[in-house]
Amino acid sequence: xxxxxxxxxxxxxxxxxxVALCLPSMALAKTRLAFSGGPDGGTFQYFSNAISSRxxxxxxxxxxxxxxxxxxxxxxxxVNSGDADFGVIYAGDLYLGATGQLxxxxxxxxxxxxxxxxxxxxxxxxxxxxxxxxxxxxLVGKRVAVGPAGSGAAxxxxxxxxxxxxxxxxxxxxxxxxxxxSSLGDRKIEAMWVFAGYPNSSIIQAxxxxxxxxxxxxxxxxxxxxxxxxxxxxxxTIPAGTYTxxxxxxxxxxxxxxxxxxxxxxxxxxxxxxxxxxxxxGLAYMLSVTKAAAAMxxxxxxxxxxxxxxxxxxxxxxxxxxxxxxxxQPL
Numbered sequence: 001x002x003x004x005x006x007x008x009x010x011x012x013x014x015x016x017x018x019v020a021l022c023l024p025s026m027a028l029a030k031t032r033l034a035f036s037g038g039p040d041g042g043t044f045q046y047f048s049n050a051i052s053s054r055x056x057x058x059x060x061x062x063x064x065x066x067x068x069x070x071x072x073x074x075x076x077x078x079v080n081s082g083d084a085d086f087g088v089i090y091a092g093d094l095y096l097g098a099t100g101q102l103x104x105x106x107x108x109x110x111x112x113x114x115x116x117x118x119x120x121x122x123x124x125x126x127x128x129x130x131x132x133x134x135x136x137x138x139l140v141g142k143r144v145a146v147g148p149a150g151s152g153a154a155x156x157x158x159x160x161x162x163x164x165x166x167x168x169x170x171x172x173x174x175x176x177x178x179x180x181x182s183s184l185g186d187r188k189i190e191a192m193w194v195f196a197g198y199p200n201s202s203i204i205q206a207x208x209x210x211x212x213x214x215x216x217x218x219x220x221x222x223x224x225x226x227x228x229x230x231x232x233x234x235x236x237t238i239p240a241g242t243y244t245x246x247x248x249x250x251x252x253x254x255x256x257x258x259x260x261x262x263x264x265x266x267x268x269x270x271x272x273x274x275x276x277x278x279x280x281x282g283l284a285y286m287l288s289v290t291k292a293a294a295a296m297x298x299x300x301x302x303x304x305x306x307x308x309x310x311x312x313x314x315x316x317x318x319x320x321x322x323x324x325x326x327x328x329q330p331l
Contacts, residue, residue: 030063031269036075036084037066039148041178041205043196043292044071044088044257047118050289051086051259051277058276062269072152073102079262080109086265086273087112090121090152090195091256092159092232094307103158113310113331115259116274116317117303119295122236122254123156124194124203129211129245131190136164136220142190143171145180153177153195156255160217163226177202185210195255197292198238207244214238218251232256232306256304261313263331270312274301278316302328 035052038044045068052064067084069075075087076097089112096102097109127133133142139161147153154174161167173180173189180192181202194200206212218235227233236254240247261270276282278298286293298320302309306327309317314330324330 033064033085035086036069036078038071039176041202046290070148070150074150080111087260089260098307111263112260114305115313116301118257119197119292120254121257122252125215126212127191129213140169145173145175145189145192148176149174156195157193163224181206214250216251261310267312270310271316274316
C-alpha cells in the first residue's frame with residue numbers, strides 16, 4: 001500500500017488545526033446592531049438603553065449597542081441611512097418623513113419601518129408658578145426651550161406653536177431637557193417644552209427645586225387647524241398629582257412613540273427582538289426601568305402606527321392575534 005506523503009500529512013494537519021481554532025470564534029460570532037435613542041434625561045434614552053441591554057443579554061447571537069441622539073428626527077435619518085439599525089421615533093415624524101413632509105426637508109425616508117408602539121408622548125409646557133404665564137398665548141416674546149435641534153420635541157413644538165401663530169413670536173432656545181430644567185430654575189428661560197411620557201425626569205427635576213405650572217394646550221389647539229393637519233396627534237390628560245405642586249389635570253396633546261427598524265435588518269432578528277421584549281419577563285423588565293413602559297402590551301402592540309411595519313414585526317403581531325390596518329401592511 002502506498003504511503004501518504006509526509007508533506008501532505010503536515011498540510012492536512014495544519015488545515016485541521018486552523019479549522020479547529022476558528023470554530024470557537026465562529027460559534028461566538030454575533031450580529032452587532034446599533035440602537036439610536038435620545039438625549040440625556042429623555043424617555044427615549046431610557047427605552048433604547050433598556051431594550052439594547054435586554055436584547056444583548058437574552059438573545060445569544062445578537063449584541064445591541066445604545067447610541068445617544070438628539071431624538072426622533074435624528075433617529076429617522078440614522079436608521080434610514082443604515083447608521084443605526086433600531087430607533088425610537090414619534091409616529092408624526094415617521095409619517096411626515098415617509099411622505100416627504102418634514103419641515104424644510106422634502107426627502108422621503110423610505111427605509112424606516114415600524115416595529116411596535118411603546119408609549120404615548122404628551123407635550124409638557126412648564127413655567128414657573130410666579131411667572132405670570134397662565135396660558136399659551138402669554139409666551140409671546142418669551143424665551144422658550146423646545147429641545148435640541150433635530151429632536152422630535154423641537155419638531156413637535158414647531159408644529160404646535162406654528163399652528164397657533166406663535167413660533168416666530170417667541171425666543172426659541174434649542175437645548176436639552178436637563179439643561180432646560182436648570183435654566184428654568186435660574187430664570188434664563190421662561191418656559192420649557194418636553195415631549196415625553198409621564199412622569200418625565202426633567203419635569204420632576206424642575207418641580208423639585210421650584211414651584212411650577214403646567215399649561216393646558218388643547219383649547220388653544222382646537223381654536224386652530226392643528227388636529228386636522230396633524231391626524232397622528234390626540235388629546236390626553238396628565239393626571240393631577242403626577243408632578244409636585246401640579247394638583248390639577250393638564251389637558252395636552254400626544255403623539256405615539258414607535259420602535260422602528262431599518263429595512264436592512266433581517267426579519268428573523270426583528271421577530272426575535274419583539275418576542276423577547278414583549279414576553280412577560282421582558283415587559284416586567286421594561287417597567288422596572290421606566291414607568292412609561294406601562295403602556296406596552298401585546299394587545300396594543302400596533303396602536304398608533306400609521307406607517308408600514310417591518311416584515312418581521314408584521315409576522316409577530318399577526319401571530320399574536322392582531323389585525324393590521326391598510327397603512328401598516330409590511331414592505
